[in-house]
Amino acid sequence: MKELPKAYEPEQYEDKIYTRWEESGFFNPDKCDKEGKCTTGKSFSIVLPPPNVTGTLHIGHASMLAIQDLMIRYHRMKGDRTLWVPGTDHAAIATQTKVEKLLMERGIKEPKKELGREKFLEEVNKFAKESHDTIVNQSKKMGSSLDWSREAFTLDEPRNLAVKTVFKKMYDDGLIYRGYRIVNWCPRCHSTLADDEVEHKTSQGKMYWIKYGPFILATTRPETKLGDTAVAVNPNDNRYKDMVGKKYMIPGVLGEFEIIVVADDAVDIEFGSGAVKVTPYHSFTDYEIAQRHGIVGKQIIDEDGKMMANCGKYAGMTTLEARTAIVKDMEKMGLIDHVEDYENNLSICYRCGHAIEPIPSKQWFIDVNKRFKLEKSKLKNIKDGQEVSLKELMQTVVKSEQIEIVPERFDKIYFHWIDNLRDWCISRQIWYGHQIPVWYKGDEIFVGIEAPDEDGWLQDPDTLDTWFSSGLWTFSTLGWPNETEDLKNFHPTTVMETGYDILFFWVARMILMTTYTLGDIPFEKVYLHGLVRDEQGRKMSKSLGNVIDPLDVCKEYGTDAVRLSLLIGNTPGNDCKLSEEKIAGFRNFSNKLWNISRFILTQIEDNKYQIIDKPTPKTLADKWILVNLGIVIYEVSKNIEKFQFSQAGELLRDFTWNELADWYLEIAKIEGDKSEILNYILSVILKLWHPFMPFVTEQIWTEIYGEERMLIVEKWPTIQKTSLQEEAVDFGCTSIDFQLIQDIIAGIRSLRAENKIEPVKKLNVVISAGGKKDLLEENSEIIKTLARLENLQIEESATKPAGSIGFVKSGVEIFVDLSGAIDVEKEKIRLEKEKQELGIYIKGLGGKLDNKEFVNNAPPAVVEKEQQKLNEAKDKLIKLNSQLEGLN
RNA sequence: GCACGCCUAGCUCAGUUGGUUAGAGCAUCUCCUUUACACGGAGAGGGUCGAGGGUUCGAAUCCCCCGGCGUGUACCA
Numbered sequence: 001m002k003e004l005p006k007a008y009e010p011e012q013y014e015d016k017i018y019t020r021w022e023e024s025g026f027f028n029p030d031k032c033d034k035e036g037k038c039t040t041g042k043s044f045s046i047v048l049p050p051p052n053v054t055g056t057l058h059i060g061h062a063s064m065l066a067i068q069d070l071m072i073r074y075h076r077m078k079g080d081r082t083l084w085v086p087g088t089d090h091a092a093i094a095t096q097t098k099v100e101k102l103l104m105e106r107g108i109k110e111p112k113k114e115l116g117r118e119k120f121l122e123e124v125n126k127f128a129k130e131s132h133d134t135i136v137n138q139s140k141k142m143g144s145s146l147d148w149s150r151e152a153f154t155l156d157e158p159r160n161l162a163v164k165t166v167f168k169k170m171y172d173d174g175l176i177y178r179g180y181r182i183v184n185w186c187p188r189c190h191s192t193l194a195d196d197e198v199e200h201k202t203s204q205g206k207m208y209w210i211k212y213g214p215f216i217l218a219t220t221r222p223e224t225k226l227g228d229t230a231v232a233v234n235p236n237d238n239r240y241k242d243m244v245g246k247k248y249m250i251p252g253v254l255g256e257f258e259i260i261v262v263a264d265d266a267v268d269i270e271f272g273s274g275a276v277k278v279t280p281y282h283s284f285t286d287y288e289i290a291q292r293h294g295i296v297g298k299q300i301i302d303e304d305g306k307m308m309a310n311c312g313k314y315a316g317m318t319t320l321e322a323r324t325a326i327v328k329d330m331e332k333m334g335l336i337d338h339v340e341d342y343e344n345n346l347s348i349c350y351r352c353g354h355a356i357e358p359i360p361s362k363q364w365f366i367d368v369n370k371r372f373k374l375e376k377s378k379l380k381n382i383k384d385g386q387e388v389s390l391k392e393l394m395q396t397v398v399k400s401e402q403i404e405i406v407p408e409r410f411d412k413i414y415f416h417w418i419d420n421l422r423d424w425c426i427s428r429q430i431w432y433g434h435q436i437p438v439w440y441k442g443d444e445i446f447v448g449i450e451a452p453d454e455d456g457w458l459q460d461p462d463t464l465d466t467w468f469s470s471g472l473w474t475f476s477t478l479g480w481p482n483e484t485e486d487l488k489n490f491h492p493t494t495v496m497e498t499g500y501d502i503l504f505f506w507v508a509r510m511i512l513m514t515t516y517t518l519g520d521i522p523f524e525k526v527y528l529h530g531l532v533r534d535e536q537g538r539k540m541s542k543s544l545g546n547v548i549d550p551l552d553v554c555k556e557y558g559t560d561a562v563r564l565s566l567l568i569g570n571t572p573g574n575d576c577k578l579s580e581e582k583i584a585g586f587r588n589f590s591n592k593l594w595n596i597s598r599f600i601l602t603q604i605e606d607n608k609y610q611i612i613d614k615p616t617p618k619t620l621a622d623k624w625i626l627v628n629l630g631i632v633i634y635e636v637s638k639n640i641e642k643f644q645f646s647q648a649g650e651l652l653r654d655f656t657w658n659e660l661a662d663w664y665l666e667i668a669k670i671e672g673d674k675s676e677i678l679n680y681i682l683s684v685i686l687k688l689w690h691p692f693m694p695f696v697t698e699q700i701w702t703e704i705y706g707e708e709r710m711l712i713v714e715k716w717p718t719i720q721k722t723s724l725q726e727e728a729v730d731f732g733c734t735s736i737d738f739q740l741i742q743d744i745i746a747g748i749r750s751l752r753a754e755n756k757i758e759p760v761k762k763l764n765v766v767i768s769a770g771g772k773k774d775l776l777e778e779n780s781e782i783i784k785t786l787a788r789l790e791n792l793q794i795e796e797s798a799t800k801p802a803g804s805i806g807f808v809k810s811g812v813e814i815f816v817d818l819s820g821a822i823d824v825e826k827e828k829i830r831l832e833k834e835k836q837e838l839g840i841y842i843k844g845l846g847g848k849l850d851n852k853e854f855v856n857n858a859p860p861a862v863v864e865k866e867q868q869k870l871n872e873a874k875d876k877l878i879k880l881n882s883q884l885e886g887l888n
Numbered sequence: 889g890c891a892c893g894c895c896u897a898g899c900u901c902a903g904u905u906g907g908u909u910a911g912a913g914c915a916u917c918u919c920c921u922u923u924a925c926a927c928g929g930a931g932a933g934g935g936u937c938g939a940g941g942g943u944u945c946g947a948a949u950c951c952c953c954c955g956g957c958g959u960g961u962a963c964c965a
Contacts, residue, residue, distance in 0.1 A: 289963090582913085753930070
C-alpha cells in the first residue's frame with residue numbers, strides 16, 4: 001500500500017515538479033499538439049505583460065502570474081492549443097534612472113557625462129540582464145507555465161525590427177511627424193514625457209496678486225513673467241472689453257516689456273481678476289491661447305529647469321530660486337499687491353517625482369487625429385481601404401465589442417481618455433531604448449529600417465518612448481513583421497490580463513498600434529486586475545515596511561497557498577488586501593487536500609492505482625457525492641470561463657472540505673468498499689484544483705499514478721448541464737434525501753452539545769419517520785456512527801419516549817433520549833424560542849400567500865414554492881407544540 | 889469640478905438578469921489528542937446589507953437623494 005508523509009512540505013517538491021514540467025515540454029503548444037493533447041481545434045493565447053527589468057517581482061506580479069497561469073492551465077487541460085508567451089520590458093526611463101542612481105551610489109557623480117553613451121549603455125545592459133535573470137527565476141518559482149522557448153524582450157533584435165518597421169510605415173502614412181511645440185519636460189530625467197506620464201500632486205503654494213501695468217492679476221509662477229507676451233481676458237468680460245486688441249507696456253524686474261491683450265474663452269471670468277498673463281512657452285494653456293491668436297512666445301527656461309541667459313541677473317537660477325528672487329525684487333518695486341496661500345496641482349514626473357517643466361522643443365509625435373487609409377481591415381465596421389484616424393480605430397474596436405473589457409465599467413474610463421487624447425510625443429532624450437530610425441544630412445531627412453548607404457548621415461540621437469515598443473507586444477512577440485505560423489495560430493491573442501493602472505499607458509497603446517499595423521485587434525478580451533494592498537488597505541512600499549515578498553511567503557507557506565490567497569477573495573478590477581494570516585489559511589487548505597489524498601490512498605485497493613472512469617454509485621451517499629461533484633465540475637468550469645476565479649475557487653473549496661472531507665470520507669469509513677469511487681473523485685478534484693494549486697496537485701497525482709502521466713496535460717473533466725439533472729433522477733434520489741440524513745445527525749450533535757452530554761456517551765434515538773422510514777433504515781449505520789448512538793429505532797410513527805427531547809426536520813420527528821438528564825426549563829426555552837421564530841416565519845409566508853397581488857403577479861413556481869414552505873412550517877409547528885406539551 | 893468604485897457578521901469579502909428565515913473564510917466562545925489531517929473535528933454566538941425616500945406582490949439587488957472612504961481625470965492662471 002502506498003503511503004504519504006503526514007504533512008505536505010512544499011519546498012521539498014516544488015522545484016523538482018517545475019523541472020519535470022519544463023522537461024516535459026508541455027509548456028510549448030507545439031509539443032502538446034504533437035502528443036495529441038490539443039483536441040478542441042481552438043487556440044488560447046496570452047502574452048505576458050512584460051515585467052520591467054528594473055528589479056525584482058513583487059506580490060502584484062505574483063498575483064498577475066497566478067491569474068494568467070490559472071487560465072492557461074485550464075485551457076491547456078481542456079485541450080486548446082494553449083500558448084503563454086514570456087518576456088521582459090526594457091522600461092527605458094525607469095531602468096536608465098535606476099542605473100544612474102546605482103552608479104552614483106558607486107561614486108560616479110555624473111554617470112552619463114563620465115562614461116559616455118556606449119559605456120553607460122553597457123552598464124544598463126548588465127543591470128538589465130541580471131534583473132531579467134531574477135525575474136525569470138521568480139516566475140518559475142510561482143509555477144508559471146510559460147513557454148520559455150518563445151521568450152522575448154522589448155529591446156532585442158526581432159522587436160527592434162518590428163519597431164523600425166512600424167515607425168517607417170507611420171512616417172510614410174504621415175502619422176509620425178516632427179514638430180516644434182511645447183512638451184512635458186523632466187529636468188531631472190532630461191527628457192520629454194507623454195501626457196499620461198505626468199502625475200498630479202496637490203501641493204501648498206502661494207498665489208501672487210501682482211500689479212501688471214493697467215491690470216492686477218493672480219499667478220502662481222511670477223518667475224514666468226519674464227516670458228510673458230500677452231494678457232488674456234474672457235471675451236464676455238465687460239471690465240476689460242475696451243482693452244482687447246491694445247498693446248501695453250508693463251513694468252518688470254528687467255525693465256518694461258510689451259504685451260497685447262487678447263480675448264479668449266479659456267479664461268474664467270470668476271477666477272482671480274479675470275485677467276491672465278500669457279507665457280506661451282512655459283504653460284500648455286498659454287501656448288494654446290497664443291496659437292489661437294498668433295502670439296509669439298519667448299523661451300526663458302532651459303532643459304535643466306534653469307533661467308536662460310536672456311533673464312539678466314536671474315540667469316542660471318532654478319525656477320524656484322528665480323521665483324524667490326523675483327518676488328523680492330517686485331516687492332521692492334511695489335509690484336506685489338498681496339500674496340495668498342493657495343493649493344494647486346503640481347505636475348511631476350511619474351518615474352522620478354521631479355516637477356515637470358513645460359518647455360518648447362523639437363520632437364517626434366504621432367498624430368492621433370489625422371485620417372489615413374487602412375489598407376486591410378479585419379475590424380468590425382471598418383472596410384478595407386477606409387479612411388480613419390488612430391483615435392477612431394481605438395474607439396471603434398471597443399464600441400463594436402470586438403474587444404471586451406472586464407469589468408465593463410472601464411469602458412467609460414477608456415473612452416474618456418481617448419476623447420481627451422492629444423498627439424503622442426514619442427521621442428525621448430535618453431540613451432536606453434530603441435534609437436529613432438531617422439537620419440539627417442543637413443536639411444535632408446531619411447527614415448528607414450537601415451541607415452542610408454552613403455556617408456555623412458547622422459542618426460537621430462533620441463530614443464523612442466518605451467510604450468512604443470510595448471504597444472507592438474502582442475504581435476512583435478509572435479514574429480511580426482515575418483509572416484510566422486505563430487502569428488497565424490495565436491493572433492489576435494485571446495486574453496490580455498493586466499492591471500487597471502496601465503490601461504492607458506499600455507492597453508490603449510496596443511490597441512492603437514495593432515489596429516493600425518495589422519488592421520486587427522491585439523486581443524479579444526481585456527481582463528483588468530487591481531492592486532494588492534496590505535491588510536490595512538495601504539499600498540505596499542519599502543518605506544512603510546509592509547511589503548510581502550512573494551518568494552519569502554512561497555518558501556514559508558508554499559507557492560500553492562500564496563497563489564490561492566491571491567486568487568480567492570480577489571475580484572476583477574478591484575484592489576485586494578493580503579495578509580500573512582490569509583496565506584496561512586490556504587496553507588492549511590493545501591495540507592487538508594494532501595491529507596484527503598493520504599486517506600483516500602489507504603482506501604484504494606492494492607494495485608489499483610490507476611485513473612478510472614466514473615463508477616456506479618451504490619449507496620445514497622455515493623449518489624449524493626457524485627451528483628455534487630458533477631455540479632462542481634459544471635460550476636467551476638463556468639466560473640473560470642466567466643473570469644470569476646474567486647467564485648470558482650470558493651465552490652471547489654466548499655466541496656472539497658465541507659462535502660468530501662467532512663461528510664463523505666467519514667461515511668466511507670463506515671460503509672467501506674469505496675476504492676473505485678474515491679479513486680475517481682480524487683482524480684477529478686486534483687484536475688479541478690490543478691490550475692489553482694499546480695504543485696500540490698501534481699505531486700499527489702505523481703504519488704498515486706506514477707510519473708508516466710502528468711496532471712498538467714490530463715483532460716479537464718466535463719459535464720453537460722442537462723445530464724446533471726438527469727443524473728440525479730437516474731440515481732433515484734434527490735439532494736433532499738441526503739440532506740435529511742445530514743440534518744438528523746447535525747440535530748442530534750447539536751442537542752448533545754447544548755445539553756453538555758459527554759462526547760463518549762452513546763445515546764438512544766427514536767425516529768418517527770413517516771414515508772422516509774426505508775431511506776433512514778438504509779442509512780441507519782451512518783446516523784448511528786456519526787451521531788454516536790447506542791440504539792436507533794426507526795418507526796413509521798412513534799410517540800415521544802419519556803425523558804427524551806426532540807426536533808423536527810422535513811416532516812420527520814427525532815427523539816433523543818437523554819435519560820432524564822434534561823434540563824426541562826432550558827429545553828422549554830429552546831422550544832419556545834424556536835416556536836416563536838417559526839411563528840414569525842409562518843405569519844410572513846401566510847401574509848404573502850393571502851396577498852392576491854402576489855399570487856397573481858409572481859411566477860407560479862415561486863408561489864408554489866412558498867405554499868410548500870408554509871405547509872412544512874405548519875406541520876413543524878404542530879410537532880413542536882406536542883413536544884412542548886410533553887414537557888409539562 | 890466631472891466621472892467611476894466601495895460602504896453587507898469584530899476583520900476580509902461573496903452575493904451576475906429582484907423571489908429559501910442574507911452566506912463564506914478568519915477571529916471569538918464551548919467541547920473533543922474518535923489511527924487522513926490539531927495546518928484537525930463537533931457545536932455555538934454574531935448582521936434592521938451606510939442614512940432617508942421611491943418603484944414593485946416582493947429590494948442587499950433597480951431608481952432618486954444624502955453622508956463617509958477611495959480612485960481616475962480636467963485649461964483653474
